[in-house]
Amino acid sequence: MxxxxxxxxxxxxxxxxxxxxxxxxxxxxxxxxxxxxxxxxxxxxxxxxxxxxxxxxxxxxxxxxxxxxxxxxxxxxxxxxxxxxxTQVLPGARRLIEHLHKKNIPIGLATSSSKESYDLKTGKHHQELFAMFPYKTLGTSDPEVKRGKPYPDIFLVAASKFPDKPSPSKCLVFEDAVNGVRAARAAGMQVVMVPDSRLDRKLTEEATLVLNSLEEFRPELFGLPPFDD
The missing domain is CATH 1.10.150.240 (Putative phosphatase; domain 2)
Incomplete structure (x- = not known):
C-alpha cells in the first residue's frame, strides 16, 4: 500500500x-x-x-x-x-497521541461534541491527555462549523487553526464513523478509519486505510516518525 x-x-x-x-x-x-x-x-x-x-x-x-x-x-x-x-480511553489512542506530541507533529481535535459535552467526557479523568491537543474544534459549539459530518466543514475549520495553515492534502484524519470518513474525504484529506466491528465493511471503502484498532497504526506509512519501540 x-x-x-x-x-x-x-x-x-x-x-x-x-x-x-x-x-x-x-x-x-x-x-x-x-x-x-x-x-x-x-x-x-x-x-x-x-x-x-x-x-x-x-x-x-x-x-x-x-x-x-x-x-x-x-x-x-x-x-x-x-x-x-x-469514559475510558480506547486501545492505542494514548500511545499514538503521546507519540505525535513528543515528536512535535501538529495535532488537532475535530469532534462534533459541544463544549459542555466535551468537558463532561474529558474533565474527570482525561485532562492531561487532551491537553496535548493545542487546537480543538468542537463542532456543535463552534459557529464556524455550519454543518455536521458528512460535510467537510469541521475538518476544514480544524485545519485552519494550525498556525501554518496546511493544505488539506497534508492532513491525516483518524475516524471511526462513516460520516466522519466522508467528511474527511470531502475536505481533501486522507483518513484512517477504525470502525466498530459490527459495521458492514462495504461502508469502509472510502477510507484511505482501515484498521481494527489504533494499536495497529504505523506512523511511517504516512511519512510520520515511527514509534520508538
Whole structure:
C-alpha cells in the first residue's frame, strides 16, 4: 500500500479516542425505550458524527417520538451527566497521541461534541491527555462549523487553526464513523478509519486505510516518525 506523506494530524474523539459511542447508545436507548422504540445500530451509523440538534431531529423523525428536538436534547443532557464522567480511553489512542506530541507533529481535535459535552467526557479523568491537543474544534459549539459530518466543514475549520495553515492534502484524519470518513474525504484529506466491528465493511471503502484498532497504526506509512519501540 502506498500513501501520501502528511505533516498534520486531526483526531475525531467519540468512538476513536474515548468509548463514548457506547455511552451514547445507552443514553439514547434509555430515552427511546420509554416510548416503546428501539435505537438500532443501523440508525446509529447514520447519526455518528452529527451535531447535537441534527441527531435529535433525526431520531425524533425516524422513531416518531412525541418530543421536540429541544425536549430530546434536554433529556439527553441528563443522561450524559450521569454517563460521560466515566469514559475510558480506547486501545492505542494514548500511545499514538503521546507519540505525535513528543515528536512535535501538529495535532488537532475535530469532534462534533459541544463544549459542555466535551468537558463532561474529558474533565474527570482525561485532562492531561487532551491537553496535548493545542487546537480543538468542537463542532456543535463552534459557529464556524455550519454543518455536521458528512460535510467537510469541521475538518476544514480544524485545519485552519494550525498556525501554518496546511493544505488539506497534508492532513491525516483518524475516524471511526462513516460520516466522519466522508467528511474527511470531502475536505481533501486522507483518513484512517477504525470502525466498530459490527459495521458492514462495504461502508469502509472510502477510507484511505482501515484498521481494527489504533494499536495497529504505523506512523511511517504516512511519512510520520515511527514509534520508538
Amino acid at each position: 502506498s500513501f501520501n506523506p502528511v505533516t498534520h494530524v486531526l483526531f475525531d474523539m467519540d468512538g476513536l479516542i474515548l468509548n463514548t459511542e457506547d455511552l451514547y447508545t445507552i443514553a439514547f436507548q434509555n430515552i427511546t425505550s420509554r416510548y416503546g422504540k428501539e435505537y438500532t445500530y443501523d440508525l446509529k451509523v447514520k447519526l455518528m458524527g452529527s451535531q447535537s440538534h441534527e441527531t435529535a431531529e433525526t431520531i425524533i423523525t425516524h422513531l416518531q417520538l412525541p418530543l421536540t428536538p429541544e425536549e430530546f436534547m434536554k433529556e439527553t443532557k441528563s443522561q450524559f451527566q450521569s454517563l460521560f464522567p466515566n
